Amino acid sequence: MTDAGVDEQANEVKEYVRKRYGEIAKSRQSCCPSCGGTASMVDIGLKLGYSEEDLRTVPEAANMGLGCGNPVVLASLKEGETVLDLGSGGGIDVFLAAKAVGPKGKAIGIDMTEEMVKGARSTAKKYGYENVEFRVGEIENLPVEDSSVDVVISNCVINLAPDKERVFREAYRALRHGGRLMISDLVTEGELPGKVKKSFEAWAGCIAGAMGKTNYLKAIQKAGFENVKIVSESTYDIDVSNELESKITSVNVEAYKA
Numbered sequence: 001m002t003d004a005g006v007d008e009q010a011n012e013v014k015e016y017v018r019k020r021y022g023e024i025a026k027s028r029q030s031c032c033p034s035c036g037g038t039a040s041m042v043d044i045g046l047k048l049g050y051s052e053e054d055l056r057t058v059p060e061a062a063n064m065g066l067g068c069g070n071p072v073v074l075a076s077l078k079e080g081e082t083v084l085d086l087g088s089g090g091g092i093d094v095f096l097a098a099k100a101v102g103p104k105g106k107a108i109g110i111d112m113t114e115e116m117v118k119g120a121r122s123t124a125k126k127y128g129y130e131n132v133e134f135r136v137g138e139i140e141n142l143p144v145e146d147s148s149v150d151v152v153i154s155n156c157v158i159n160l161a162p163d164k165e166r167v168f169r170e171a172y173r174a175l176r177h178g179g180r181l182m183i184s185d186l187v188t189e190g191e192l193p194g195k196v197k198k199s200f201e202a203w204a205g206c207i208a209g210a211m212g213k214t215n216y217l218k219a220i221q222k223a224g225f226e227n228v229k230i231v232s233e234s235t236y237d238i239d240v241s242n243e244l245e246s247k248i249t250s251v252n253v254e255a256y257k258a
Helices: 003-027 041-048 052-057 092-101 114-126 164-174 200-204 213-222
Strands: 082-086 106-111 132-136 149-155 175-188 226-235 248-256
Touching: 003 114, 041 052, 052 092, 082 092, 082 164, 092 106, 092 114, 092 132, 092 149, 106 114, 114 132, 149 164, 164 175, 164 213, 175 213, 213 226, 213 248
Parallel strands: 082 106, 082 149, 106 132, 149 175
Antiparallel strands: 175 248, 226 248
């Protein structure tokens, strides 16, 4: 496929994902393929790694049942830090981060879906959050200044980006020297079937865009990060196709900008 063809396909994927998550923002239905259609948002949140206290301390509207981990709890946030969340959705990780960094800190959420950002802004205003900000933007082109944040987090979103290396370069650019990356994401262990890779619905479900685990870590290193390591991982229990069993892994990855 030519470069033009690759770019066209990437744009088609991106537009489909944008539309799909816009629908999720309006309907408030989780797209998590392993969560089950009848589970409550609280049950889904607990399954994804949030504690009962986490879910009690954030606005209910912020929990949309999206993600594959809890990067905030692993990021060891400190008072006064500035945190950037890539693909902030309903804002659950932004609100948790805002609580952790306190009034002298700040939590910024970036999401390419206007409906998600609109909803998160409304929630922040309703509950009086003064140290949060939500911006519309793509994680491959972050609307933030160079070296302006202390921590970059992301929860099961980078797999949605066709150009992951560019995402990691942007995260590196945004971080101050000594800053850190803590992301929860899905990776593959083994090759996905071709029909899955070509499925827009599988892209939106965080499956088709999942990168091989080894290559995923290499892409982070290539962006300039050091001390790249998986701090925890688990098999992602999905009920989509027998062909995918044991091939999708949920990982929490830590890295630093020297």
